[in-house]
Amino acid sequence: MTKVVKKQALGRGLSALLKDPENNIQSVDDKNADKVVGNIIELDIEAIEINPFQPRSNFNEEALQELAISIRELGVIQPITVRKLDFNKYQLISGERRLRASKSIGLTTVPAYIRIANDQESLEMALVENIQRHDLDPIEIALSYQRLIDEIQLTQEQMSERVGKKRSTIANYLRLLKLDPIIQTGIRDGFISMGHGRAIINIDDLDVQTDIYQKIVSGNLSVRETEALVKNYQESLKPAPAKTAKGTSFKVADDEQKAIATYFGAKVDVKVAANGKGKITIPFHSEEDFNRIIKLIKG
Template sequence: MAKATKKQALGRGLSALLKDPNNDIQSATDKNADKVVGHIVELDLNAIEVNPFQPRSNFNDEALLELASSIRELGVIQPITVRKMDFNRYQLVSGERRFRASKLVGLETIPAYIRIANDQESLEMALVENIQRQDLDPIEIALSYQRLIDEIQLTQEKLSDRVGKKRSTITNYLRLLRLDPIIQTGIRDGFVSMGHGRALVNIDKKQDQIDLYEKIVGDNLSVRETEKAVKNYQEGKDLSKNPNEKTKEVTPIFAKDSVDKITEYLSTKVEVKASEKGKGKITIPFHSKEDFQRLKKLLTGG
């Protein structure tokens, strides 16, 4: 407890240093910058503004209230990260949930790490740090990857190194952005999983994507069933049919007259089945090695 009190007192001392107009630190080379940058400082909540580069757009109200309750009891355990904007003005880089929850419980200050960064560096820090979080939904992650590519001009290879993910993983997330916005919202809201989305993205027409998405939700299709439905779609089959329903096979009219003749010729019951499109198979049973040799001789002449 004494160690925590000492650290808090140190943070307040650094906070006082930052409020001194004669010590307005603007760069890492300024006087006393080494005492502040990278250290935990108690900052006034009203001196901090929300980061416009924040990739996270969904904040679960219930989870936020739970965090607020924890902060009320234990305080802010993990400091937020901010960048210095102007004299006694800061902008969030990461920790917006902690920032919001602290405001909810009426705190006046919050422990923070101070960084000095330009807009591009701030964007990159916010995006990369948020990508590492466990509670981002797949679409938020995909959007963060896309922003790093578009606004920081990172290639997928460099992005892979920066965030510590395989390039194939990044590609799979980015492909989700090709889904219709309705389906993206469904993934964010938990109606379907990323696995469903990865299957649906193989359908080019947005309306067909939506039709199958509605079937997934309505029939509670698994990812495997969805993959099968997409395969059926690619083969020209009706999307409205259950993907697990087997294509009905019947003896085609064009073969009915020949079945009896083949059966008589081979002296064994032959089955001919075909789908509505005419694709099918002939089944010729045999009952022993000798029977097989007999059929082979009849069919091949040798």
């Protein structure tokens, strides 16, 4: 408990300064601004409003409870970041999980970094700091990157510098937003991983995307198996040379062979002999893939 008391005492003198109506600091040029801006100050939780630009929309309740237990034992180790709106009124920039957890255990104050920023600066700080500091799900990260592009007009190169990520990494996240909304929800809910999503995105047809997504979930396919499934589908779309030998009794039409390949999710080989006999070869890449094909055959 001693450690908590020490943390709660942090910035008490500066807190009193902020509650003095004669020191209503609104800009970095105001008197005493240098004592407040960028410093850690104990703020009343009720004086802090949630940032409308917050990119995180899902909060795991179990994780929040674990954080709350940690805060009860050790205090808020990492201060939240807020911007000053008006006299004794602040808006959260980053740290909503810490703020929620602190409220849940009845804390009335929380340590905070004070900043003065306009809405655009606040949005950029919120997005960049959340991308850097929190385990947002891949779709939330992608949406944050997209908002930096749309609302702050940052290029991917500029984002790379701001968030410390490779440009190719940012591009991979942004590509996830081209997935069917059902699949994006599946990634957010943890039914499939970002790796699965990156494999599916190579298919333009949204209906085929969702078909493959359903196969991944129902068959518990790995990322590698998903990549193979996507590759087989793509290869099935390529025009193939005639497989029939000269003088065969009949010819298998391309659309018929394509229909078989699409059904089995594999590049099927059909051969017909001159006497009308033939064989259909269905390749598989693993035991799981073999079991999947057997299920299709059994109906």
